[in-house]
Amino acid sequence: MPVKFYQEANQVPLEMHKVRMVQKLALLPVEERIKRIQEAGNNTFLLQNKDVYLDMLTDSGVNAMSDLQFAATFQADDSYAGSATFLRVKQAIKEVFGTENVLPVHQGRAAENILAETFVTEGKVALMNFHFTTTKAHITRLGGSVEELICPEGLIPQSDNPFKGNIDLQRLRARIDELTPEKVAFVRVESGTNLIGGQPVSLENMLAVTDVCHEKGVISILDASLLQDNIYFMKTREARCKYMDIRDIYHLLADHFDIIYFSARKLGFAKGGIITSQDPKYTRQMMTFIPLYEGFLTYGGIDVRTMEAMAQGLYESLDMEYLSQAPEFIDYLCKELDSYGVPVILPAGGLGCHLNAGAFVPDMPHDKYPAGAVAAALYIAGGIRGMERGTLSEQREPDGTERFAELELLRLAVPRRVFTLSQIKYVADRVKWLWDNRKLIGGLQWVEEPSVLRFFFGRLKEINFWQERLAEKFRKDFGDSL
Numbered sequence: 001m002p003v004k005f006y007q008e009a010n011q012v013p014l015e016m017h018k019v020r021m022v023q024k025l026a027l028l029p030v031e032e033r034i035k036r037i038q039e040a041g042n043n044t045f046l047l048q049n050k051d052v053y054l055d056m057l058t059d060s061g062v063n064a065m066s067d068l069q070f071a072a073t074f075q076a077d078d079s080y081a082g083s084a085t086f087l088r089v090k091q092a093i094k095e096v097f098g099t100e101n102v103l104p105v106h107q108g109r110a111a112e113n114i115l116a117e118t119f120v121t122e123g124k125v126a127l128m129n130f131h132f133t134t135t136k137a138h139i140t141r142l143g144g145s146v147e148e149l150i151c152p153e154g155l156i157p158q159s160d161n162p163f164k165g166n167i168d169l170q171r172l173r174a175r176i177d178e179l180t181p182e183k184v185a186f187v188r189v190e191s192g193t194n195l196i197g198g199q200p201v202s203l204e205n206m207l208a209v210t211d212v213c214h215e216k217g218v219i220s221i222l223d224a225s226l227l228q229d230n231i232y233f234m235k236t237r238e239a240r241c242k243y244m245d246i247r248d249i250y251h252l253l254a255d256h257f258d259i260i261y262f263s264a265r266k267l268g269f270a271k272g273g274i275i276t277s278q279d280p281k282y283t284r285q286m287m288t289f290i291p292l293y294e295g296f297l298t299y300g301g302i303d304v305r306t307m308e309a310m311a312q313g314l315y316e317s318l319d320m321e322y323l324s325q326a327p328e329f330i331d332y333l334c335k336e337l338d339s340y341g342v343p344v345i346l347p348a349g350g351l352g353c354h355l356n357a358g359a360f361v362p363d364m365p366h367d368k369y370p371a372g373a374v375a376a377a378l379y380i381a382g383g384i385r386g387m388e389r390g391t392l393s394e395q396r397e398p399d400g401t402e403r404f405a406e407l408e409l410l411r412l413a414v415p416r417r418v419f420t421l422s423q424i425k426y427v428a429d430r431v432k433w434l435w436d437n438r439k440l441i442g443g444l445q446w447v448e449e450p451s452v453l454r455f456f457f458g459r460l461k462e463i464n465f466w467q468e469r470l471a472e473k474f475r476k477d478f479g480d481s482l
């Protein structure tokens with residue numbers, strides 16, 4: 001439970017950990033920031049970290065490890081086969097999910113590759129609440145397609161629906177019937193959702209999805225990469241979960257879904273990834289791909305020290321004091337911004353605060369990349385690196401036309417156990433400045449556009465020197481401040 005402050009006005013999220021290792025940060029002057037973002041092709045993925053003050057690009061692989069995780073790395077056993085480290089990972093998975101069948105992979109998308117190789121063939125359809133970039137890329141690469149069945153509220157930027165990541169159950173039933181179960185590769189629930197604001201999925205919805213899948217004879221898969229945050233929301237927003245033990249929630253999900261996979265860069269505060277299931281028939285189907293793509297079945301391409309950190313991190317993912325830190329900071333940032341009138345996705349989700357970039361520049365067409373433009377502008381405004389989650393992050397249609405994103409978002413990820421509250425306050429303040437100066441933000445155009453996953457390494461340039469005007473206004477308003 002959150003610690004209550006004596007004076008209501010002082011109430012802020014309180015960290016239940018202390019920081020014992022620090023990393024120096026640099027905040028460059030605005031004249032340098034504009035140079036660096038232009039050198040990076042206006043793509044925040046291409047910025048150098050030394051040029052970034054607050055790295056809010058992702059929550060993946062950048063979470064702070066605990067003292068116990070660091071300690072665990074020293075006992076790693078790097079024998080190729082029969083490694084004690086793998087047994088410790090298996091034991092942690094057994095404790096957390098209650099499952100025995102465990103395949104290690106080097107990260108989340110490696111699990112997606114193996115799931116796609118096993119279950120997707122030409123013409124098959126994967127049904128899901130919402131796609132994730134790498135998930136979709138693996139499915140379409142093999143001739144399959146993705147259909148999203150998110151509940152209608154999921155795409156409404158602001159509402160009071162606590163579980164905007166839920167699947168529309170009626171549509172799920174209807175689509176399986178229309179397609180026929182044979183054509184459905186699997187049903188995948190992403191909990192919580194990455195591309196639509198970290199919005200959670202309720203326990204009730206997840207169990208109902210698995211019921212439909214069992215009834216229709218379709219494989220159900222849980223992408224548990226963001227489950228840690230999702231569990232926080234279940235505990236705080238879903239009546240039936242309030243008094244449930246966290247471990248019981250994980251176990252219940254593992255009992256219902258045929259397969260669970262996750263990126264341990266998120267779940268477990270480490271790196272690596274896992275595929276697990278109660279029924280060995282699924283892991284048997286997939287295991288031949290592990291030595292082919294990843295490494296032997298006991299390490300799957302993950303360094304053994306990292307596996308030890310993952311095992312310890314998984315135990316920590318049962319601890320509400322750790323689980324709550326990032327969602328509470330995100331909630332604080334979203335509420336601050338909302339109180340300033342800045343459009344953010346509400347209710348706050350996991351992973352990060354999501355600015356509704358489309359509303360910053362309402363007249364900008366999708367193909368001038370509004371969310372990418374706001375991402376570049378925020379780096380200029382404050383040395384803050386966010387991630388575009390809009391049209392740039394989409395893939396073009398096979399005929400080359402743009403696929404416009406449903407939401408043009410700028411994600412400001414809040415890595416777990418990393419930032420202080422004053423840094424979060426700084427972000428809120430710089431975003432507010434940008435919002436007040438949003439008329440200065442202009443569009444972007446391609447210089448180099450890769451054909452696959454273009455948001456990772458594509459390069460763009462500003463249209464009409466708006467960035468120079470933004471930097472000038474910064475100087476005018478902030479004087480000689482960094």
Ligand SMILES: Cc1ncc(COP(=O)(O)O)c(C=O)c1O
Nearest residue numbers: 060107108109132194225263265
């Ligand atoms: C929901 C979800 N699934 C899968 C992945 C892929 O995981 P990884 O980055 O470890 O490849 C991510 C990464 O951000 C994610 O958020």
